[in-house]
Amino acid sequence: xxxxxxxxxxxxxxxxxxxxxxxxxxxxxxxxxxxxxxxxxxxxxxxxxxxxxxxxxxxxxxxxxxxxxxxxxxxxxxxxxxxxxxxxxxxxxxxxxxxxxxxxxxxxxxxxxxxxxxxxxxxxxxxxxxxxxxxxxxxxxxxxxxxxxxxxxxxxxxxxxxxxxxxxxxxxxxxxxxxxxxxxxxxxxxxxxxxxxxxxxxxxxxxxxxxxxxxxxxxxxxxxxxxxxxxxxxxxxxxxxxxxxxxxxxxxxxxxxxxxxxxxxxxxxxxxxxxxxxxxxxxxxxxxxxxxxxxxxxxxxxxxxxxxxxxxxxxxxxxxxxxxxxxxxxxxxxxxxxxxxxxxxxxxxxxxxxxxxxxxxxxxxxxxxxxxxxxxxxxxxxxxxxxxxxxxxxxxxxxxxxxxxxxxxxxxxxxxxxxxxxxxxxxxxxxxxxxxxxxx
Amino acid sequence: xxxxxxxxxxxxxxxxxxxxxxxxxxxxxxxxxxxxxxxxxxxxxxxxxxxxxxxxxxxxxxxxxxxxxxxxxxxxxxxxxxxxxxxxxxxxxxxxxxxxxxxxxxxxxxxxxxxxxxxxxxxxxxxxxxxxxxxxxxxxxxxxxxxxxxxxxxxxxxxxxxxxxxxxxxxxxxxxxxxxxxxxxxxxxxxxxxxxxxxxxxxxxxxxxxxxxxxxxxxxxxxxxxxxxxxxxxxxxxxxxxxxxxxxxxxxxxxxxxxxxxxxxxxxxxxxxxxxxxxxxxxxxxxxxxxxxxxxxxxxxxxxxxxxxxxxxxxxxxxxxxxxxxxxxxxxxxxxxxxxxxxxxxxxxxxxxxxxxxxxxxxxxxxxxxxxxxxxxxxxxxxxxxxxxxxxxxxxxxxxxxxxxxxxxxxxxxxxxxxxxxxxxxxxxxxxxxxxxxxxxxxxxxxxxxxxxxxxxxxxxxxxxxxxxxxxxxxxxxxxxxxxxxx
Ligand SMILES: [Zn+2]
Numbered sequence: 001x002x003x004x005x006x007x008x009x010x011x012x013x014x015x016x017x018x019x020x021x022x023x024x025x026x027x028x029x030x031x032x033x034x035x036x037x038x039x040x041x042x043x044x045x046x047x048x049x050x051x052x053x054x055x056x057x058x059x060x061x062x063x064x065x066x067x068x069x070x071x072x073x074x075x076x077x078x079x080x081x082x083x084x085x086x087x088x089x090x091x092x093x094x095x096x097x098x099x100x101x102x103x104x105x106x107x108x109x110x111x112x113x114x115x116x117x118x119x120x121x122x123x124x125x126x127x128x129x130x131x132x133x134x135x136x137x138x139x140x141x142x143x144x145x146x147x148x149x150x151x152x153x154x155x156x157x158x159x160x161x162x163x164x165x166x167x168x169x170x171x172x173x174x175x176x177x178x179x180x181x182x183x184x185x186x187x188x189x190x191x192x193x194x195x196x197x198x199x200x201x202x203x204x205x206x207x208x209x210x211x212x213x214x215x216x217x218x219x220x221x222x223x224x225x226x227x228x229x230x231x232x233x234x235x236x237x238x239x240x241x242x243x244x245x246x247x248x249x250x251x252x253x254x255x256x257x258x259x260x261x262x263x264x265x266x267x268x269x270x271x272x273x274x275x276x277x278x279x280x281x282x283x284x285x286x287x288x289x290x291x292x293x294x295x296x297x298x299x300x301x302x303x304x305x306x307x308x309x310x311x312x313x314x315x316x317x318x319x320x321x322x323x324x325x326x327x328x329x330x331x332x333x334x335x336x337x338x339x340x341x342x343x344x345x346x347x348x349x350x351x352x353x354x355x356x357x358x359x360x361x362x363x364x365x366x367x368x369x370x371x372x373x374x375x376x377x378x379x380x381x382x383x384x385x386x387x388x389x390x391x392x393x394x395x396x397x398x399x400x401x402x403x404x405x406x407x408x409x410x411x412x413x414x415x416x417x418x419x420x421x422x423x424x425x426x427x428x429x430x431x432x433x434x435x436x437x438x439x440x
Numbered sequence: 441x442x443x444x445x446x447x448x449x450x451x452x453x454x455x456x457x458x459x460x461x462x463x464x465x466x467x468x469x470x471x472x473x474x475x476x477x478x479x480x481x482x483x484x485x486x487x488x489x490x491x492x493x494x495x496x497x498x499x500x501x502x503x504x505x506x507x508x509x510x511x512x513x514x515x516x517x518x519x520x521x522x523x524x525x526x527x528x529x530x531x532x533x534x535x536x537x538x539x540x541x542x543x544x545x546x547x548x549x550x551x552x553x554x555x556x557x558x559x560x561x562x563x564x565x566x567x568x569x570x571x572x573x574x575x576x577x578x579x580x581x582x583x584x585x586x587x588x589x590x591x592x593x594x595x596x597x598x599x600x601x602x603x604x605x606x607x608x609x610x611x612x613x614x615x616x617x618x619x620x621x622x623x624x625x626x627x628x629x630x631x632x633x634x635x636x637x638x639x640x641x642x643x644x645x646x647x648x649x650x651x652x653x654x655x656x657x658x659x660x661x662x663x664x665x666x667x668x669x670x671x672x673x674x675x676x677x678x679x680x681x682x683x684x685x686x687x688x689x690x691x692x693x694x695x696x697x698x699x700x701x702x703x704x705x706x707x708x709x710x711x712x713x714x715x716x717x718x719x720x721x722x723x724x725x726x727x728x729x730x731x732x733x734x735x736x737x738x739x740x741x742x743x744x745x746x747x748x749x750x751x752x753x754x755x756x757x758x759x760x761x762x763x764x765x766x767x768x769x770x771x772x773x774x775x776x777x778x779x780x781x782x783x784x785x786x787x788x789x790x791x792x793x794x795x796x797x798x799x800x801x802x803x804x805x806x807x808x809x810x811x812x813x814x815x816x817x818x819x820x821x822x823x824x825x826x827x828x829x830x831x832x833x834x835x836x837x838x839x840x841x842x843x844x845x846x847x848x849x850x851x852x853x854x855x856x857x858x859x860x861x862x863x864x865x866x867x868x869x870x871x872x873x874x875x876x877x878x879x880x881x882x883x884x885x886x887x888x889x890x891x892x893x894x895x896x897x898x899x900x901x902x903x904x905x906x907x908x909x910x911x912x913x914x915x916x917x918x919x920x921x922x923x924x925x926x927x
Contacts, residue, residue, distance in 0.1 A: 038545065038711065042545045044537070046516045047517045047903075048517065049517070065499070066497070067501070068519050070521065072522065094495045095487075095579070121539060167902075169714055175719070246592065257634065355838065359926040362927020366847045368841065391847065418905075
């Protein structure tokens, strides 16, 4: 589809006057979805989607328009030409924008990650048999996703990848669950079947009756998937420089009052895995590695070029929304086989659910425990616990109460599909806290 | 006049595709075929701190071909709406359905896609206003939001959505619905040293036209936001103790949504969402029996309030939407389940089988879920409270996957002492468990306190879908709730 993108770009750029700049992008997917409930198929289908966006810059003003297109050249050319003409009218009536990011002329890139996927018509017969006899509920998503950015000054970037994921819960008769995700780019049937079998073994731990624990502070281990949920909160009024400047960030205390997190906590943007494009919607390339919080100290925030223009802070080519695109949390030295022993008496949490800032400026997050969560006594698992609400601050979780970080990490793939299938994921270790507030 | 109208959408797309012809052109032997075309244009115009931050339109347009084969539905959603592409999509959907039918969760018949014919149109007064006039209103509103030196950031937003859907099927359905959702949004952030507080007017989210940008109304809203945000800077922290809780309708919105709406969606009860949004504490046996709340609690599924966000004529299966009591006198009667869920569960339901767009299959969504007004005036509610707190405007929300243990925070609260509102407090939060909470409902406000709200961001489903929901409610009083403040 990169050829098609180039054809559309060439056509549109040829229509421009010398005072106009266009910055265009295209996004598309060709995906199969199979929705599974109790190892049976609830819904299934294929989605073919393609959209093209144009940002017109002229006379210190900018306007933009994004539209679904058909993939048929003459139809799309005429659609996009009408949109360009509409933008030309629109732009006369909006105010000047002092913080326009003008496109660059340097750096072109192309990344095509070809996978080995199951043909859509074979998915059902390859996926379904091994799960029979257990209650598996979740979503299979597979196929090609691609995106490109190009501007009328001559810069072009392209990224495409073929991926699959089976994101699922296994569920016992007494409503207890474990969560797993089999994801990748190259399908291997044997590996898949082994993965499901090992999930089923984890489920055995959930067969015991759950116990109810009282609200209070507990020594707590949070596994990588739970840590990943907390890291996602840094993309919502956290690491964004604009949100710090607008006094709307949970990290304001780190900036203004020089508050530090634990020396055991390190967070960086790390694009070396190649799972996500390094270019943003302006065609700017992020550094391969950007340290954000190093050993508890705030080193960098995510700064877009628009933020640089507005607040005078050097850009690091963050995305428009200054959210994390490829986060990695630094490792510690807690060995996997030492986790239960180190908890000694407390709780083991595999997953968290429905996180929200309960006091953003205070850095406080509330949410729930979910899936395989256990009460631990004298270094042994006693039983699963009933779900508990937590309410605690990042200054405790990654600061004062952080006892240790595991020596291993896990890739938590981003299986989100709002608007379209997402790329990438978070690399996170587990963390052990001396105290964690469970409130309800 | 540059606000996009549906007429200009059609112009952009050239000739209007004929769905009937597309359906006739499909060459497969399925038990049922349906075509659902959705065209939605969303424009954001945003002014932050007096400068333009966004002037962006997104036009989303495509078609879902859905087929029924061997009791199993399969779909193919495509951006290419040529007759040949739609025929090819139908063939692919057929293969999907046929392969899946070996593992069908439930064998459906075409009775879950009833024949419906008709039209629906959102109410609105003004389709367009000139773009320069809208920009001027937004800039002026931004100036008013920044009416104090203590305001460090202010945002003014216009969200303009124009949507059209057309549905046709082999069993004779042919309906179209046109929606207009125009909403303003304003927020001001105030700072004094290390204290930061914000106040917003989370746009009321209704079906409306550009009349919502009537300048005088907008500016008076923004004046209040600015004043409240500055007032919160010197307010005391919300106390931590159990007391009575009065909620304004703009917080009842989230309360109804999270602790009633999602819990009663029948697909959740049937387990479809267990890997994502979650399950429910409600079981199929609870319908007709469960005492969900106190005797004065009456909850309706109501698509008949014209301006409410999720009013419509038909759901995406073609079922005609009607008003139904879900909870009456505190007792759970009916589920929020469309025809597929009704057939799977044998529980009475509503017309709520909805998809967020052309590229997603419909699932059970709550649509408009309202708390019916009672008979207490606002003054009667406040004067009945010896020790309590009155909270407005949601700012934080979270609930567990079974919809039991929730925690909500609000932007603004006032203490009530001996029947009088006394002082403003900041960072108010409360937490409770769903059914005990609703059973502590002590007074329900009358029609004067009843207001219509909604949100465009209700997330659910695999693959994920964000849809619009509406929640109308009066002001309510709850007895003896756990209240607490900030970090
Ligand atoms: Zn929701």
